[in-house]
Amino acid sequence: MDKIEIRDEHDVVLARTAARDVAGAQGFSVMAKTRIATAVSELARNVFLHGDGGYMEYEVLREGNKIGIHCRFVDQGPGIPNIEQAMQDGFSSIATLGHGLPGARRLVDDFKIHSEPGRGVRVEIIKWN
Amino acid sequence: MTTTVTNKATANINKILDTVLDAAPIGFLLVDSQGRIKHFNKHCEGLFGFTKKELLDKPIETLLPGQLRESHVGMRDNFITEPWPRMMGAGRELFAQRKDGSQFPIEIGLGPVEIEGEMYVTATVIDITEKQQHDAQKKARLEQSHYEELMQLSSPLLTVWKGIKVLPLVGTLDSIRTQDAMEKALTCMAEEQIRVLIVDITGVLTVDTMVSDHLIRMATAVRLMGGDCILTGISPEVARTVTQLGVDLSTLHTRATLADGLALGIKVIETGRGF
Amino acid sequence: MQSIPVLKIGPVLLVSIQTELHDSLAVNLQDTILYKIRDTRARAVLIDITAMEIVDSFIARILSETTQMASVMDARVVLVGMRPAVTMTLVDMGMTLPGIDTAINIEAGLFKLGYELCAIRQDGHAVREPALMETVDGQD
Ligand SMILES: Nc1ncnc2c1ncn2[C@@H]1O[C@H](COP(=O)(O)OP(=O)(O)OP(=O)(O)O)[C@@H](O)[C@H]1O
Numbered sequence: 335m336d337k338i339e340i341r342d343e344h345d346v347v348l349a350r351t352a353a354r355d356v357a358g359a360q361g362f363s364v365m366a367k368t369r370i371a372t373a374v375s376e377l378a379r380n381v382f383l384h385g386d387g388g389y390m391e392y393e394v395l396r397e398g399n400k401i402g403i404h405c406r407f408v409d410q411g412p413g414i415p416n417i418e419q420a421m422q423d424g425f426s427s428i429a430t431l432g433h434g435l436p437g438a439r440r441l442v443d444d445f446k447i448h449s450e451p452g453r454g455v456r457v458e459i460i461k462w463n
Numbered sequence: 464m465t466t467t468v469t470n471k472a473t474a475n476i477n478k479i480l481d482t483v484l485d486a487a488p489i490g491f492l493l494v495d496s497q498g499r500i501k502h503f504n505k506h507c508e509g510l511f512g513f514t515k516k517e518l519l520d521k522p523i524e525t526l527l528p529g530q531l532r533e534s535h536v537g538m539r540d541n542f543i544t545e546p547w548p549r550m551m552g553a554g555r556e557l558f559a560q561r562k563d564g565s566q567f568p569i570e571i572g573l574g575p576v577e578i579e580g581e582m583y584v585t586a587t588v589i590d591i592t593e594k595q596q597h598d599a600q601k602k603a604r605l606e607q608s609h610y611e612e613l614m615q616l617s618s619p620l621l622t623v624w625k626g627i628k629v630l631p632l633v634g635t636l637d638s639i640r641t642q643d644a645m646e647k648a649l650t651c652m653a654e655e656q657i658r659v660l661i662v663d664i665t666g667v668l669t670v671d672t673m674v675s676d677h678l679i680r681m682a683t684a685v686r687l688m689g690g691d692c693i694l695t696g697i698s699p700e701v702a703r704t705v706t707q708l709g710v711d712l713s714t715l716h717t718r719a720t721l722a723d724g725l726a727l728g729i730k731v732i733e734t735g736r737g738f
Numbered sequence: 739m740q741s742i743p744v745l746k747i748g749p750v751l752l753v754s755i756q757t758e759l760h761d762s763l764a765v766n767l768q769d770t771i772l773y774k775i776r777d778t779r780a781r782a783v784l785i786d787i788t789a790m791e792i793v794d795s796f797i798a799r800i801l802s803e804t805t806q807m808a809s810v811m812d813a814r815v816v817l818v819g820m821r822p823a824v825t826m827t828l829v830d831m832g833m834t835l836p837g838i839d840t841a842i843n844i845e846a847g848l849f850k851l852g853y854e855l856c857a858i859r860q861d862g863h864a865v866r867e868p869a870l871m872e873t874v875d876g877q878d
């Protein structure tokens with residue numbers, strides 16, 4: 335798995351361009367490429383904005399003739415006390431739009447989020463072409 | 464209908480027949496009333512992989528897959544009691560077995576002959592492996608083109624005016640189909656710099672909350688791209704259900720008929736100001 | 739510090755985003771546009787995002803906020819050239835940018851604002867003097 339540290343906003347750009355480039359290199363459709371890159375942008379931003387920084391790991395998946403991209407976001411921040419609430423459209427602890435998490439979930443094929451209060455958040459996504 | 468060959472003629476004709484039959488590109492077998500193979504042509508050797516010696520006087524069942532052998536004995540007795548020419552196993556897939564045990568699909572024609580007072584059965588055998596493969600390919604190609612036709616049918620984009628496209632939606636609108644139609648329409652808008660997309664739902668069977676949601680998403684996407692979306696073909700029934708379901712279509716520009724929608728679209732193009 | 743050029747063509751500001759927008763660059767752009775509206779008394783802003791392959795919720799928010807802020811300053815913002823894939827991604831995320839003005843290309847954007855590209859004179863004023871134009875002339 336390749337790894338990108340996410341400490342500031344420039345790393346958010348790095349993470350999403352990496353996702354876009356990998357998807358492009360693997361022959362993803364423009365639609366699928368844009369969706370995965372945008373989801374990565376949302377989750378990477380949450381890592382640096384809410385999670386005090388962390389990293390993204392990513393790899394290419396092959397199943398039969400399906401090709402996918404798997405990304406994992408890990409931070410050691412405060413965690414999310416109420417995941418169900420955070421996954422709702424329009425919930426935000428910082429009075430923004432709160433579209434990030436629910437939006438990212440709709441953009442990918444597989445979405446897992448895990449958090450222990452005080453011990454950070456871990457999000458895994460998979461997007462198939 | 465039984466063919467009788469007289470004694471005298473036999474000797475002469477046999478030679479000629481052998482030559483003719485060996486030249487034929489189909490398998491030919493002569494079987495006696497006990498089911499023993501009495502004669503066969505060259506093509507059969509290649510077909511089944513047996514030599515003349517190995518096959519002569521052997522039961523015809525030698526050439527059948529194991530599980531068919533027993534039942535075949537009964538069937539050939541039936542044929543002897545009702546002897547007229549026919550295609551064997553009409554409507555069923557028939558298989559023969561080669562010496563090496565491999566099987567292949569065949570077509571068989573049967574005809575009774577009487578030679579010197581004895582009943583025989585002639586069988587013509589055709590290997591239809593290639594024909595079947597060909598048929599399957601043809602079927603697959605047909606299905607593919609039907610499918611493509613359907614996909615196109617479901618979202619043909621019609622140019623009706625410079626800068627205006629019409630997307631007539633028909634049948635049942637599921638998520639995949641609407642998504643597909645939406646992607647095509649938006650890509651086309653970007654490529655051809657289309658200003659107005661008219662979505663006509665005259666042919667849509669039911670408009671429920673899900674379909675309404677798809678339509679609203681489509682209109683939103685068109686607006687974000689810088690175009691204007693007009694929804695037309697709204698029947699009284701659709702207007703009623705949509706209202707009763709509490710769906711808010713007020714963000715969409717709707718017209719009862721395609722003609723009205725087109726008129727609106729042309730106005731939008733000409734003023735250039737959008738809605 | 740990297741920044742995005744804001745051009746003035748008559749009473750219209752033209753912004754074409756050609757680089758990857760990181761968050762502070764986006765915030766920065768918002769500032770630049772608002773100050774430029776005040777300083778040049780521009781009445782409209784065309785933001786061309788044809789080159790943008792990714793617009794996430796943050797950038798979308800900045801764009802929609804900028805529109806509202808400009809409108810408070812009496813300038814109209816038109817967002818130009820959003821790519822189909824970007825559009826569908828935003829719709830999927832539920833970011834519908836209500837109230838934002840859009841156009842398929844810069845020409846259509848100018849047309850929407852009441853300016854015809856071909857009719858803009860050397861001095862940057864439109865020949866066809868639409869309502870918007872007259873007000874600007876009056877102020878000048
Ligand atoms: N990595 C994280 N660590 C801690 N809290 C998080 C993390 N990710 C999300 N959250 C919490 O979940 C809420 C919802 O996140 P979401 O991304 O949906 O919205 P947002 O970041 O507030 O706004 P937007 O993403 O629309 O700009 C956040 O406000 C924050 O409280």
Ligand SMILES: [Mg+2]
Nearest residue numbers: 376380434435
């Ligand atoms: Mg977020």
